[in-house]
Amino acid sequence: MRTESASHKVRPDQADIVIVGNGALGLFLADELVERRAGSVVVVGPGNRDAGASAAAGAMLGCFGETTTESLRTDASRTRFELGVRAHDRWPEVTARLEEYSTTGSPLLVTPESHVVLNSIGATLDTVNYEAMIKALDEYGKPWAEIDPNEIPGYRPRLDTRALKAVHLPNEGAVDARGVLAALENRLAQTDTVLVDQTVAKLVRNNGQIIGVELDDGHFIEAGTVVVATGARSEALVKTALDDFDTVPMFPGLGFAMLARRTGGEKFRSVVRTPNRGFACGLHVVPGPGDLEYYGATNRLVDTVSSVTWMADVRFLAQYSMQQLDERVASHEVVKWLAGNRPVTLDGFPLIGWLPLSGLYLLTGTYRDGFHCAPLLAEHVANELQGKPGTIDPMFQPTRKPIETRTIEWSIDEYVEHNLAGWFETGAQAAPQMTTNQIADYYRNMAIKFYETMNIDYALGPDILWYAQGSLLGARRVARYFQRLARAEAQPVGA
Amino acid sequence: MTISQESTTEAVRALVDKHLNLTAHGFEFGVDDDLWNLGMTSLSCMGLMLTIEDTFQVELPEEALKEDTFRSVGSITAAVRSASEVRA
Ligand SMILES: Cc1cc2nc3c(=O)[nH]c(=O)nc-3n(C[C@H](O)[C@H](O)[C@H](O)COP(=O)(O)OP(=O)(O)OC[C@H]3O[C@@H](n4cnc5c(N)ncnc54)[C@H](O)[C@@H]3O)c2cc1C
Numbered sequence: 001m002r003t004e005s006a007s008h009k010v011r012p013d014q015a016d017i018v019i020v021g022n023g024a025l026g027l028f029l030a031d032e033l034v035e036r037r038a039g040s041v042v043v044v045g046p047g048n049r050d051a052g053a054s055a056a057a058g059a060m061l062g063c064f065g066e067t068t069t070e071s072l073r074t075d076a077s078r079t080r081f082e083l084g085v086r087a088h089d090r091w092p093e094v095t096a097r098l099e100e101y102s103t104t105g106s107p108l109l110v111t112p113e114s115h116v117v118l119n120s121i122g123a124t125l126d127t128v129n130y131e132a133m134i135k136a137l138d139e140y141g142k143p144w145a146e147i148d149p150n151e152i153p154g155y156r157p158r159l160d161t162r163a164l165k166a167v168h169l170p171n172e173g174a175v176d177a178r179g180v181l182a183a184l185e186n187r188l189a190q191t192d193t194v195l196v197d198q199t200v201a202k203l204v205r206n207n208g209q210i211i212g213v214e215l216d217d218g219h220f221i222e223a224g225t226v227v228v229a230t231g232a233r234s235e236a237l238v239k240t241a242l243d244d245f246d247t248v249p250m251f252p253g254l255g256f257a258m259l260a261r262r263t264g265g266e267k268f269r270s271v272v273r274t275p276n277r278g279f280a281c282g283l284h285v286v287p288g289p290g291d292l293e294y295y296g297a298t299n300r301l302v303d304t305v306s307s308v309t310w311m312a313d314v315r316f317l318a319q320y321s322m323q324q325l326d327e328r329v330a331s332h333e334v335v336k337w338l339a340g341n342r343p344v345t346l347d348g349f350p351l352i353g354w355l356p357l358s359g360l361y362l363l364t365g366t367y368r369d370g371f372h373c374a375p376l377l378a379e380h381v382a383n384e385l386q387g388k389p390g391t392i393d394p395m396f397q398p399t400r401k402p403i404e405t406r407t408i409e410w411s412i413d414e415y416v417e418h419n420l421a422g423w424f425e426t427g428a429q430a431a432p433q434m435t436t437n438q439i440a441d442y443y444r445n446m447a448i449k450f451y452e453t454m455n456i457d458y459a460l461g462p463d464i465l466w467y468a469q470g471s472l473l474g475a476r477r478v479a480r481y482f483q484r485l486a487r488a489e490a491q492p493v494g495a
Numbered sequence: 496m497t498i499s500q501e502s503t504t505e506a507v508r509a510l511v512d513k514h515l516n517l518t519a520h521g522f523e524f525g526v527d528d529d530l531w532n533l534g535m536t537s538l539s540c541m542g543l544m545l546t547i548e549d550t551f552q553v554e555l556p557e558e559a560l561k562e563d564t565f566r567s568v569g570s571i572t573a574a575v576r577s578a579s580e581v582r583a
Contacts, residue, residue, distance in 0.1 A: 450538060453539075453545075475541045
C-alpha cells in the first residue's frame with residue numbers, strides 16, 4: 001500500500017489523547033496507541049519538523065557502538081544502557097511493519113551491520129571507549145569480530161588518520177530516519193489518527209487537571225490526556241502549564257549532519273564509525289538510502305533551539321569525513337544539510353513519566369539514541385497511559401532529582417579527557433615545548449575554578465560542564481536550579 | 496525603595512573589584528574601563544554575574560547575558576538598573 005504522507009486538513013476540537021510533537025517519539029507512540037485501539041489520538045507538530053532531532057538523525061540502531069567507559073560504570077547508567085539493548089530487539093518487527101508504508105523506494109533498514117574503527121586521532125578517549133565496547137559486547141554475549149580495517153567496504157581514510165584496529169558488529173545497523181518518519185505518518189494517515197501540521201502554543205489546565213492544548217492560532221483541542229514529546233523544546237512547553245515545577249533542566253544539543261551523493265569510489269555498505277568521542281557521538285557514515293550516504297554528526301550544547309549551523313561544524317564534518325572515512329568524500333554532492341536539536345538533560349538521563357498535573361505526561365530527554373529507543377519507549381508509555389504497569393525502570397520519572405553517577409573529581413577528569421580528545425581531533429597545535437600534561441592542566445584548572453565559582457556539589461557530565469562554563473545563560477540555569485533544589489530540601493516537610 | 500545611580504555604581508564597582516581582585520593587584524579602574532582588558536575571563540565573569548544578581552536581587556534578562564553587558568562597571572550598572580525597574 002502506498003499513500004502520500006498527508007497531514008489531515010481538519011482540525012479536531014477534541015481527542016482522548018493529544019501527543020504534542022511529531023518526532024520519532026511522538027509518532028511511534030501514536031502508532032502504538034492506534035495498534036492498541038486506545039482511543040482517539042491527535043498528533044500536533046509542524047510538518048517540516050523545525051529543528052527537531054529525529055529528522056536529522058543518522059538513526060544508527062547502536063547500543064554497543066555507542067558504549068563509553070561510563071555506560072556500565074554505575075547501576076543507573078547500566079539501566080539506561082539496557083534500554084538500548086532491549087530497544088534493539090524491537091527493530092526487525094518495526095521495519096517489517098513499516099516497510100509497506102514506505103515511499104522511498106529503498107529498504108528502511110539501510111544496513112544491518114556496523115564497523116567501529118579505532119584510529120589514533122581521537123586521543124586516548126577513543127581507545128578506552130573502544131575497549132569498553134568490546135567488554136560490553138562480551139558481557140552481553142553479542143557477536144563481534146576483529147577485522148582488518150582495509151577490508152571494510154568503502155573505508156579509505158587518509159593514511160595519517162587510518163585505523164589500525166576495527167571490529168565488525170554484524171547485528172548493529174541503521175535505518176533511514178527520514179524514511180521511517182514518513183512511513184509512520186503514512187501508516188497513521190490510514191487510521192483515524194489526526195496529524196495536525198501546527199505547533200502548540202500552550203498547554204491548558206483547569207485547576208489540577210490538564211484539559212487540552214491551544215494551537216499557535218488559538219484553536220483549542222480538548223483532551224484529558226496530553227503527552228509532551230517536543231524534544232528539546234519540551235521543558236519550555238511544560239512550563240506553560242506548570243510554571244513553578246522544576247524538571248531536571250534540558251538543553252538543546254545542536255547537531256549537524258550531511259546527506260551526500262557519492263560520485264565515485266567504492267560505496268560504504270555498513271555503518272562505519274569511531275567510538276563515541278569528545279562531547280559527541282563519534283564520526284560516522286551511514287549508507288543509504290539509495291545512492292546517498294549520511295555523514296554525522298556534531299554536538300554542541302546551546303542556549304536556544306535553532307537550526308543554524310556553525311561554520312566550524314561544517315568544516316569539522318567535511319574535513320574529518322574526508323580524512324577519517326574516505327578521501328573520495330571531498331567530491332561527494334551534498335544534497336541536504338541536516339540540523340537538529342537533541343533533547344539533552346542535565347544528568348543525561350531521559351525524562352519519562354507523569355507530571356504533577358493530572359493527565360499530563362512527559363516523554364523526552366533521549367539525547368543520542370532516542371530514535372533507536374523510540375519503539376521500546378512507545379510501548380512503555382502506552383502502558384502507562386492505559387493504567388498498566390510500565391515496562392522500563394521508574395527511575396526516569398520527570399519528578400526526580402538529577403541522577404548522580406560521578407564525583408566532582410571524576411567529572412573534572414572526564415572533562416579534561418574530553419577536551420584533550422577534542423583538541424587532538426580538531427588538529428589544534430600546541431607550541432612544541434608544550435606537553436600534553438600541560439594542556440591537560442589548563443583544562444583541569446578551568447574545571448576546578450568552574451566548580452568553585454558555581455558553588456555546586458553535583459558533578460556534571462563533560463558536555464554540560466563545557467556548555468555551562470562557556471555560556472552565561474547556561475551557567476545561570478545550572479546554578480539557580482541547584483539553589484532552588486537546596487532551598488526546597490531545607491524547607492521542613494509540609495511547610 | 497529607589498537606589499540612586501551613584502550608589503548602584505559604587506556597589507557594582509566594589510563587587511567587580513572584589514571579584515577580579517583589581518585594586519589588590521594595584522590596578523586602578525574607572526566606570527568605563529574595559530574589564531575584559533583588565534583580565535576578566537569568562538569564568539570570572541560568570542561568578543560576577545551570579546554575585547551581581549544575588550546582591551541586587553535581580554534576574555538579568557536572557558538577552559543581557561552576554562560579554563558586552565559585563566564590559567564595564569557602567570554597563571553592568573545600567574543592566575542592573577534596568578532589571579530592577581522591570582521588577583519594580
Ligand atoms: C545530528 C543527530 C544525529 C543523531 N543520530 C542518532 C542516531 O544515530 N541514533 C539514534 O537513536 N538517535 C540519534 N539522534 C538522537 C535522536 O534524534 C533523538 O534522541 C530523538 O530523535 C528525539 O526524538 P523526539 O521525538 O523526542 O524529538 P524531536 O525529533 O526533536 O521531535 C520533536 C518534534 O516536536 C516538534 N515540536 C516542537 N515544539 C512543538 C510545539 N510547541 N508544538 C508541536 N510540535 C512541536 C518539533 O518540530 C519536532 O518535530 C541524533 C540526533 C541528532 C541531532
